[in-house]
Each structure stands twice: as structure tokens, then as C-alpha cells.
Amino acid sequence: MLSTIQRKIVMPLVILSRNAHNQYLITNENNGTREITLNHEKTKNSLSLDMMTHLIEAINLNKEDTSLRAIVLSANGNVFSAGHNLKELQMSSGIEQHKLVFRKATELMKSIILSPVPVIAKVNGFATAAGCQLVATCDIIVCSDKSKFSTPGANFGIFCSTPGIAVGRSVPKSKAMYMLLTGEPISATEAYESGLVTKVVSADKLDDEVDKIIDQIKSKSRSVITLGKEFFYNQMDLSVLEAYKLGEDIMVKNINSDDGQEGIKSFVEKRKASWSHKYQ
Secondary structure, eight states: OHHHHHHHHHHHHHHHHEEEOOOSSEEEEETTEEEEOOOOOOOOOOOOOHHHHHHHHHHTTTTTOOTTTEEEEESSSSSSEEOOHHHSGGGOOHHHHEEEEEEEEHHHHHHHEEEEEEEEEEOSSEEHHHHHHHHHHHHHHHHETTOEEEEEGGGGGGHHOOOOHHHTTSSHHHHHHHHHHHOOEHHHHHHHHTTOOOEEEEEEGGGHHHHHHHHHHHOOOOHHHHOOOOOOOOHHOOEEEEEEEEHHHHHHHTTTTTHHHHHHHHHHSSSSSOOOOOOO
């Protein structure tokens, strides 16, 4: 049986590092960063019902724990994700199964949008169809220069309507329609220039670039980041005037929070802020 002193030494280590592994995902959590790695290379990391269920669970796990600061989605193999598993969309599967697939996909995308911490896609390969949708839904996307992105559903008789929702909100209409109508992949450089991805780096610098971004996020108040992320997505569906009205209320709420006041005081006193990360 552990002594009180031993428990004090051991318990923080358990909190700081959580690892899980199943046939679909590898999840490693360390010092506030949870990396979820798609690990089903035999199906090119397809978004089967099982894969999506595991992803949703991994994203939502202990999401209110203030020690969690960022989630990273990555993948093993040269295909980040090939999109939906087409075997689940055959006629023999039945229309109820088809409805379930797309309902589950929507639930997955919502879990990213509603996550209280930033979700970062770390892409080193090909993201196609719903795999491209998954990437485009993330808050920040960093990819290697060998990555490619496509929405080729029309090639197989299934227009990429739902992937187009995420892609169409990330890139100009003409680029989105090019991807959706031709099915042709775009390069990492084209994806960056069109606004689909945040940064492009060489494959050997991908981990370092993501770590730099996470370090910047961790230097902020978690509660402030959560408030800001939630407002950003809420205001996108509003008119400009409605967005400004809601923005006024959010700014007042932010400023009157403990961390809002701490940020102001630390700036005035020229010192590093000491965040509580708590919500009011």
C-alpha cells in the first residue's frame, strides 16, 4: 500500500500521461496534449462506423478536465484518411445503415467544433472525401509538403456533399467547386494558398511545428480560449450586426472573468499571468 508521500509523487504522473491503444486508434496524452492517431492502415484509415465511434469517444474523453489544453489528430501510413468505408454504403447495408453512417459523421464533426480545447490536424499524407472533411473541420491544420487533399466522390457516383460543407467554409467558392466537381486532388501548397490549411512544412519539421503552436495555446487561459472558440463558431451563422451584438456580450463576460482580470493586471504590472483556467 502506498504511503501518502508516495501517492503524492505517483498520482501526478498518472494525470500527466494517459495512453490507450485499440485496432483503430492510438491515443497518447502527455502534459495537456492528447494526440489521437488513426491507425487502421489496411482500410486507409477509413471513417467506418467503428472508427468514427472511437474518434468521438477519444475527442470527448474528460474534455472538461482543465489539464487538457489541446487535441491533435494524426494518422499512420501515407493516407491520413480515405473517407467513409464504402462497404458500409452498399445497397445491401440498407438505408437505415446509410443514415446512421452520415449521422455518426455529423456527430464526429460536431465533437471537434464543440470541443472546449483547440483541435489540430497534423497531416502527413492524403486526406480524401470525408477524410478531407475531417481535416477541414479542425481548428488548425498543419500539413507536410507531400500532403494532398481531394473530394472525389463524384468519381464513384457519390457527390461529396457533406465534405463540401467543411471545405466550402474554408476555401473560396471556385476552389471548393473545382475540388467537388472534378475530384482532382490539390497539393499542400494549393491547400495553403486557398486557406484550407494553416501551415505547410517539410515532413521532418511537422511535429516541431505542431508543438510550437500547442506551446502558444498552453500559454493562454484555457477558459478564455474555450470562450473565444465557442463564440467564433456561433457568430459565423449570424449577420454582421447580430455578431457584433453577441460579441459585445462575450467581451464583457470575458473581461469580468477571473482570468480576464488577471490578464489585464499582469499586463499593467508587467509580469507573467497566472491563469486559473476556470469558468465563471
